[in-house]
Amino acid sequence: MSTDASSLSPSITSMIRLDHMHVLAASHRYHASTPWWRKRAIVNGVCDALEIHAQLEEEIFYPALDRALDSDETLKKSRPEHDQMRATIAKLRAMGPENAAYDGLFFQLIREVAHHVADEETVLLPDAERMLKNELQPLGAAMTRRRMQLLGERPMDIAVNAAGTFPIATLLLGSTILLAIRHCLPRSRRAGRGRS
Template identity: 30%
Template structure:
């Protein structure tokens, strides 16, 4: 049986929290760089499907644009930090001090975002929407993760309809870059 949307997104949240722990537990720069690659990929996919599918659904169900806008703003800070972290990969400087700073900044931003999302948005949505709709949304989110962008795009639109057009193009480009650079697939 498919997870409902809220459970699916919370599962993603726990995975990201584990990746932060894995980064700090890594025994070498190579291991840390591998964790960074996966962290960038997973957070980018997660943010994209939330922006494209989950937040528009929540805005409509809750009739609360300001709540959704706040989450989109939080995503922007995360995507900017991810973009800088991803750029360090091209300069081969991730093992250094700036990567450590960015990981810590990213961890704090993500932690605050998750607290707000899981403590406010998700409980309100669970109360407002029936379980069937949340399960259907979960299936849609799971499918969308398979084709979502794998890199951060902080300058791309963060809402439909612009995001609906930009996301598939960005995803195709990202996957091509991932293959060319030998990045892990998750």
Template identity: 35%
Template sequence: MTATKTTRRTNAADHDKPAPKDAIALLRADHTAVRQMFTDYEKTRSVATKMSLVADICSALTVHAQIEEEIFYPAVKAALKDKLLVPEATVEHTSVKDLIAQLEGVEPDGEMYDAKVKVLSEYVKHHVQEEQNEMFPQAKATSLDMVELGARMATRRDDLLAQAA
């Protein structure tokens, strides 16, 4: 058993960092985590749980959008010479941020609050589908170093989370 652990560490060390996550894997993991939070929100009736989940959703989406806009999108736009996918994704981020602003720090007050969370969920679902079905495959086909990009994004995410704490 010890030999296996040593082997894994050696292999991970060969790649600079243990278990490097490429940019797309990092973004997909974020998408999955947020989707689960929306699912949990739909299942709960507790006002306290709703508030907590919305705070987590808003925080996760804000950080996710920022690392995409600062690091991932500029790299993809340059690599693809893109004039449509990235600008459209950026506009979608603006709509998401508008809804986040309407939800942050607000106590759940019934159907309008739930409606805003539902619309936010639908915007995010649409945005995620476009990224995963269109942008990510095209980005993978470029010469971008996705592991290096992912490392930069992970570092920036850690910085943003530390600032928020």
């Protein structure tokens, strides 16, 4: 990517904050009374987002921060926290929403994530903004490229989970698209269908 294109990219710290906000906002859609199919969609969507986010941080953000900071305790404990999160995600994926432990395990995951997010947003991101000032946008561009690769590995899962997480918005969007397509079809084609 050219230097000009990198300068248009959001900073890596902005992208990380957006990821945090996305996951925490999606988790607020989950309630014990939520229908099972929506619980599954929310949990799968959150888990996919967390797995991708952790991989991006480990491949791009943490190595850059590791170079800038000599030895940081918060950074050292970040990778084990990701491992713990992955273990909780594996347990969630191994059970379904009909399991009595599902709600509690999801809420445990969100508590783990909230603790991790607090550490990153109060320590690591400000450190990165101070120590990596000139690298933030190129790192953001690298993160965007890698995210697109990772998202490309599971497009149907992401679409299905998004539809289940936001069913009303999906229905409205789908209806709008169908109406737009119908409106754009030539009248003769629509009239021809009516005669059959």
